[in-house]
Amino acid sequence: MNVNPPPLLPNAPPFRHLPAGVAIPLARAERKICKRSREELYAFDIRGNEVLYVPGQHPREIELSDEAAALCRDRIVTHNHPNHGGSFSIVDLEFAIKNDVREFRAVDGVRWQFVYSLHRPDGGWPEGFFEEVYDEYRRTLPAVEARHQREVEQGSMSKEDSLYELLHETWERVKGVLGLDYRRIPWSD
Numbered sequence: 001m002n003v004n005p006p007p008l009l010p011n012a013p014p015f016r017h018l019p020a021g022v023a024i025p026l027a028r029a030e031r032k033i034c035k036r037s038r039e040e041l042y043a044f045d046i047r048g049n050e051v052l053y054v055p056g057q058h059p060r061e062i063e064l065s066d067e068a069a070a071l072c073r074d075r076i077v078t079h080n081h082p083n084h085g086g087s088f089s090i091v092d093l094e095f096a097i098k099n100d101v102r103e104f105r106a107v108d109g110v111r112w113q114f115v116y117s118l119h120r121p122d123g124g125w126p127e128g129f130f131e132e133v134y135d136e137y138r139r140t141l142p143a144v145e146a147r148h149q150r151e152v153e154q155g156s157m158s159k160e161d162s163l164y165e166l167l168h169e170t171w172e173r174v175k176g177v178l179g180l181d182y183r184r185i186p187w188s189d
Contacts, residue, residue, distance in 0.1 A: 014105075014115035014185045022048035022076060030107045030115065033080040041079040043072045046102070051075060056082075061091075069099050078105035078115075085110025087167040087184065088118065090137050096120075097130040111164065112187060119181035132178060140173045141166075 014030070015023035022044055029042040029050075038056025041064070045051055052071045054062055062079060064072075077096070085108040088096075096104035096118055106116040148166055151157035157165075168184055175182045 012188055014117070014187065018076070019046070019048075022046060024048065025050060026076060026078060030078055030080075030105070033078075034107045034109050034112060035082075036080055036109070037082050039079055039082060041077065043075040043077045045075055052077075069095070073100045074102050076103045076105070077101050078107060080107045080109045082109040084163060086164045087116045087171055089167065090134060093118065093133055093137075094130055097125045097133065100125060108187075114184045114186060116168070117183045117185060119183075121181070133174065133180070136174045136177050137170065140177075141170050144170045144173065 011023075012027070015027055018026065025048045026042075026044055029044075033040045033042070036056055039062045040056045041052070041054040041062050042050060043052035052068060052075075054064060054068065057063055072095075079092075088104070088106055092104065092106065095101070100120065101118075102120050104118045108114045108116070144166060148157060148162040148169075152159055152162050171180070171182050174180060
């Protein structure tokens with residue numbers, strides 16, 4: 001595995017859909033947090049102004065006050081996943097939906113291959129939508145876990161790959177049912 005992540009440049013795939021004014025500071029922030037050992041969070045407005053930074057307190061979670069969470073409304077919010085890499089937890093999606101985040105991102109801090117992204121619908125998150133997401137997640141996750149367990153037992157998938165891919169595969173299935181604008185974007189072409 002590489003010791004250093006590849007460069008995250010503003011013209012790389014994770015940023016191409018964004019105006020340059022936000023792509024540049026977002027790329028800098030994601031480059032900074034991708035190797036940190038604790039989860040950290042940045043929020044930017046659509047013009048690229050940093051409106052919130054939460055330094056790492058814990059390896060697997062970020063603690064936000066209600067006031068800080070309110071600053072994430074209609075913002076582009078990014079954070080790192082330093083220990084497991086991989087995609088969003090259900091807590092991540094709850095935060096993004098309930099706080100009306102414009103785009104929610106997670107930077108892979110393990111393999112440095114992907115940025116995970118969830119875009120809010122143009123009209124905003126529908127009332128009660130998180131409950132639909134949660135219910136579908138709870139239906140989907142056990143099936144993905146069972147398939148991964150079989151593949152690990154058969155030797156066709158490593159435990160490490162299973163942990164890394166589990167949530168991504170779950171969200172891909174949930175996306176297909178509920179129409180989430182969820183993406184796993186490679187760091188480079």
